[in-house]
Structures are given as structure tokens and as C-alpha cells.
Amino acid sequence: MGSGGMIVMDDSACMVNVARYFMEFCMSESCGKCIPCRAGTAQMFELLTRMTSGTATPHDLELLEDLCDMVSNTSLCGLGQSAPNPVLSTLRYFREEYTEHIVDKHCRAGVCECSKLAEVPHESGARCKTLVIDGTDVSASSDQTILDAAQEMGFRFLPYAISMD
Numbered sequence: 001m002g003s004g005g006m007i008v009m010d011d012s013a014c015m016v017n018v019a020r021y022f023m024e025f026c027m028s029e030s031c032g033k034c035i036p037c038r039a040g041t042a043q044m045f046e047l048l049t050r051m052t053s054g055t056a057t058p059h060d061l062e063l064l065e066d067l068c069d070m071v072s073n074t075s076l077c078g079l080g081q082s083a084p085n086p087v088l089s090t091l092r093y094f095r096e097e098y099t100e101h102i103v104d105k106h107c108r109a110g111v112c113e114c115s116k117l118a119e120v121p122h123e124s125g126a127r128c129k130t131l132v133i134d135g136t137d138v139s140a141s142s143d144q145t146i147l148d149a150a151q152e153m154g155f156r157f158l159p160y161a162i163s164m165d
Ligand code: SF4
Pocket: 029, 030, 031, 032, 033, 034, 035, 037, 038, 075, 076, 077, 078, 079, 080, 081
């Protein structure tokens, strides 16, 4: 991350979550002078958050890759130009982990929220997703996101945690 330092991780680290961590750093360090970096890092952070929370779609991965290109090619200084690097590196070497998060809602390291989503039988007999939020069981039907179900129960989330659709 710009300092020449090396970080060693084992298989208990989730590469999507690592990319999200570094994107949050770049987003917070952006001075905001140019739009590609200011808005692009925030949008990439939101897309990565969707992936780790289990609400991303395959289209979000296409958007993420397009944003990487745009931000690295149009930002004014090295911070914005290098901000997509952790995403590009993890996509290059660990693309299957992104696919697992998006398609299977599974984090092989078991650190992301999506890995806590489980398909379980509902009282009605239909399959549903469940998640424990602040000690409360939240269940979503198959045609509902866990965020929608939680919001119906009165939970409130930061804007970046909520779908842009
Ligand atoms: S790329 Fe550089 S100049 Fe542009 S917003 Fe980011 S930190 Fe500021």
C-alpha cells in the first residue's frame, strides 16, 4: 500500500474483505479534489461491502472492474491511481473468492457477513435466509434480501450498506 511494506496472510484471511479494507483506507484518505478518486473509491467500497454482506450480484463485479479502470486512469495523483490495485490484485489471483461471495454467498475464510447467511426451512415450509443482528434473529424469504427484512424489523443501516438499485 504505497510504503513498500509486505503483508503476509494465511488462508484465514478473506481476499474480498482485504480488498474492502484497503478501499476503505483509500476512501478515507482521498482529499476529494478530483471526482474519480473521491466518488470512485466510495462506490468501489460500497460494491465490496455488498459482496462481503452477501447482497452483491454478478453485475456488481462488472461495475467494480469498470470502476477500477476508470479510477486508475483518470485520478489526478498516485493515491487515486493506485487505489484500485488491491482489488485488481485480488481479482487476478483470487477471483474465485469473489465469485463465491457473489454467487454462493459463501466466504471460505468465514469472516464475512455473507457466510453467516444460511438457507433454513421457515415455519411456512419455504426456504429462507437468516442472520443474527445485534442478538436478534432476522429471517428473509427467498424473494427478499436480508437487509430488507431487517429494515422491516426496524434496523437502520449506513447508506453504503444498502443497495443502490
Ligand atoms: S487522486 Fe489525489 S488529488 Fe484526486 S481526490 Fe484522490 S487524493 Fe485527491
